[in-house]
Amino acid sequence: MSKVVIVGAGMAGFSAALQLRRLGIEFILLDKKGEPGGLIPNAWRIENYIGFEGTGFELQDRMREKSIKYGIEVLKRKVTDVFFADERINLVTDDGNFSTEYAVLAPGTENRKLPSLWPGEDILNGVTTLKDKSGKKIGVIGGGEAGCDHALFLADRNCEVEIFLRGSNPKCSGDLYNNVKSRKNIRFVENFIPSKIFVSENKKYIVSGYSGCDNFQKEFDFLINATGRVSRLAMFDIIPSTGVVTERQGLYVAGDARLGSLGQLGIAAGDGLECAIKIFGDIIKCR
Ligand SMILES: Cc1cc2nc3c(=O)[nH]c(=O)nc-3n(C[C@H](O)[C@H](O)[C@H](O)COP(=O)(O)OP(=O)(O)OC[C@H]3O[C@@H](n4cnc5c(N)ncnc54)[C@H](O)[C@@H]3O)c2cc1C
DSSP states (O other): OOSEEEEOOSHHHHHHHHHHHHHTOOEEEEETTSSSOTTGGGOSOBOSSTTOOBOHHHHHHHHHHHHHHTTOOEEEOOEEEEEEETTEEEEEEBTEEEEESEEEEOOOEEEOOOOTTSOGGGSBSSSGGGTTOOSOEEEEEOOSHHHHHHHHHHHTTTOEEEEEOSSSSOOOOHHHHHHHHHOTTEEEEOSEEEEEEEEOTTSOEEEEEEETTEEEEEEESEEEEOSOEEEGGGGGTOOOOSSSBOSSTTEEEOTHHHHGGGOOHHHHHHHHHHHHHHHHHHHHHHO
């Protein structure tokens, strides 16, 4: 039985695992995808994470290299419930249960659910599956940081991208804004109000609605939902805390799961480190 179970092998969970390895504490790292990286491979270009500059795929490769070098195994398990009994933390998964003294929950965020006029699961939540698709027509719903980042990722692959905006301008920051505005193969549908979105018989995504006073219907090869992200902690009935410590002895939360859509890589990495150091401190105090 391991003393520590980590849920999620994104930046937060992986950083906790790496630090626990350095500190000589045994742990089990669970991730529903069974590989490190989490959201990272979706990032078009990472510039604010000191010590690294490159694409999300390149940073994920670094994590894979580290997992081999430091023997960090990612067990493919989806955690479906977390409960407390006999002063232990119990984690229910799709393939067996775990009981532990310490747990780090770092399951990140999920896309905001869309109204019923959208074709549900058919809409993509990210861009990783489109990495080899060039020349496609792609609609991105939402012009915030993620929507603009996705548009640039696809524009670099010679796709024709249209971003659907609620207002008249993308809501992303400085460089991203200038970059997205300067690309010829990224266009905007301003003041967008959807009326119907569906998949046609020939597997095209049809978006109809209003832009200002005009009615329109557009057809895409793929459609991406970038309307915002919410913490996955709610599914475990755990309220995000202001720091990594929770009211439950031994239970920690880290990364985007704690911060919601405000998360950044540096914060996720810092959270993971802090969890590991706090757990180590507690273990040696009890020795
Ligand atoms: C398009 C885009 C671009 C970005 N660009 C930047 C950037 O340039 N710079 C920057 O600092 N940040 C950027 N970010 C934000 C950054 O990617 C995140 O802050 C960071 O990756 C969050 O790490 P995390 O470990 O908290 O969560 P995640 O990366 O979401 O990892 C969570 C992990 O938990 C796993 N998981 C979820 N539920 C379960 C479950 N029930 N059981 C088991 N496993 C589970 C998931 O499979 C996933 O691997 C970007 C984000 C996006 C979407």
